[in-house]
Amino acid sequence: MNIHLLMTKRQLDIINSAGKILTEGGISGLTIKNIATEMQFSESAIYRHFKGKEEIILAMLNYLADDMQERCEKVIDQNDSDALQLKSLFAHQISYFKQHPHFVSVVFSDGLLEESERINNAIRRVMKVKHNLLLPIIQNGQLNGEFNNAIESQNLVEIIMGAFRLQMFKWKSSGFHSDIEDHGNAIIENLISLIKNN
Known part of the structure; x- marks a missing residue:
């Protein structure tokens, strides 16, 4: 099921407001009351679209996973070199997160992993995409032969993802004030230099 296609405009507005609250106040600030206040809605109006806070967080994570899949598949040009595909993929993701920092907040919010197993599974789904x-x-x-094969491909993917996640975490920790495009793209350039065959 692609939540990206099924979500209504109002539901998308709710998850964007929830993301803003997460970004500014963390998981403890994310309540139905605060979302309703942010949107100038009644709490009952929020409940017409979502059963509760967990459903909103799940919708945010599943929306991110589906949207990432759809966007990134369009960015990857099979005619480009693999290094250029890698660079394009990360440059696109960095640009997207710069415009939508609340999605970084939902993935890296302190305490979110303790909320429920369903949320853990949704976070894992984002990583799997x-x-x-x-x-x-x-x-x-x-x-x-473009990339060195001394490291098994699965492990190499995990190393690259780990470096990217660290940059996102550092950016969030800075209050989103550091230059994520400059730092993030520099890391990807360095990673490509490390894995490319000379």
């Missing part, structure tokens, strides 16, 4: 986008690029680059 990114993993599945990266793996064929890395595998193909190793097969055609």
Whole structure:
């Protein structure tokens, strides 16, 4: 089921407001009352669209996963080199998160992992989407000799994802004030230099 396609405009407005609250006040500030206040709605109006806070968080995470899949598949040009595909993929993601920092907040919110197993599964799904986008690029680059194959492709994907997640975490920790495009793209350039065959 693609929540990205099924979500109503009002539901999208609610998850964007919830993301703003998460960004400014963390998980403890994310309540139906605060979302209603942010949107100038009644609490009952929010409940008409979502059963509660957990459903809103799940919608945010599932929306991010579906949207990431759809956007990134369009960005990857199979005619480009694997290094350029990798660079394009991350540049696009960095640009997207810069415009929508609340999605970084929902993935990295303190205490979110303790909320429920359903939320844990949704966070893992976001990571799996990114993993599945990266793996064929890395595998193909190793097969055609563009990338070094000294490290197994699965492990290489995890290293790259870890470096990217660290940049996102540092950006969030700075209050989104650091230059994520400059820092993030520099990290990707360095990672590509490390894995490319000379």
